[in-house]
Amino acid sequence: MAARVLVTGASGLLGAHLVAMLSRHYDVVGVDRHPWWGDEPQELLLGDLEAPEFLRKTIAAVSPQMLIHCAALANVDACEQDPARAHASHVLLTKHLVRSVPASCLVVYLSTDGVFQGEAPFMTEEHAPYPRTVYGRSKLQGEREVALATSNHLIVRTNFYGWSSGRKKTAGEWLHRALETKQPVTLFTDFFFTPIYVVDFVERLARLLEHPYRGVIHLAGRDRLSKHAFGLLMAETGGFSAEAVRSGSLDEMTLAAPRPKDMSLSSARFVQLTGMDIPDSRSGLARFLADRHRPLSARFAASATHSPGSV
């Protein structure tokens, strides 16, 4: 019998891609406060997990063997402006969730490159976190709630881009729109990250779920790029003019949250454990662009949907 999987944040960018792919092999139930938007029907419980009674009923109804916790306040500036909301979302909700699932449940917590100080490239799982933002601090506290509650966990730090429901424009979508409409965009030459296309991420996370490894793991893009280089590469890969891509510096900006300058992650442990390579950024962007008009269910490679092992 397929394992029962509960995906929180199931209508978000990552959650929806996870539900669409994992539902081929697992008995997946999603939960979100927004309706399901994929092309294939999926079981989705609609409500706010911060409401204790809804959380209790959700866990009782699903009794998951695996919890993939994606629900979050994933906007760095919104967290900075409202630390109490960030705490409620990343710390309290995580704590309540992980303490209410069955003891044997595998807990997968989605975390961020923002847990690091951002002063050196390619952070590994061995580097000590030192977050500089409310978002990074609260997500790190969420990691600690998971580790305190159960050793049967995966804490996956990442940074991804992709096509969402369109309800909120994600950074990748915003950049693509600007290139398409030739609106000038200023992108930082001194802000580095390792972005991964969300479909590439989900296919690799699915492999990790079959692996016995437990603990913290980084799963991000292979290449470390500045935001500006990423914009130029998207323009080049998509055949857009790069004229509108202007270069700027983080030092010239006033942002609600002080951004770390180097958010790049090393995914070497993931590659070594799973033997699964990570595509270079040009291949990731080519896949992102090719998927633009594909329905959610058609974005995954047939080879990536082999049967999983046990949870």
Ligand SMILES: NC(=O)c1ccc[n+]([C@@H]2O[C@H](COP(=O)([O-])OP(=O)(O)OC[C@H]3O[C@@H](n4cnc5c(N)ncnc54)[C@H](OP(=O)(O)O)[C@@H]3O)[C@@H](O)[C@H]2O)c1
């Ligand atoms: N995007 C990235 O590059 C990135 C990088 C590193 C880590 N992550 C992590 O990856 C995870 C998924 O990110 P994402 O970009 O897919 O986020 P997203 O698109 O904002 O999806 C999150 C979904 O969860 C919902 N949600 C939040 N709190 C909820 C609650 N209490 N009850 C029910 N639903 C709730 C959100 O609704 P509302 O929109 O109404 O809140 C949204 O639909 C997050 O944990 C994030 O911290 C993301």
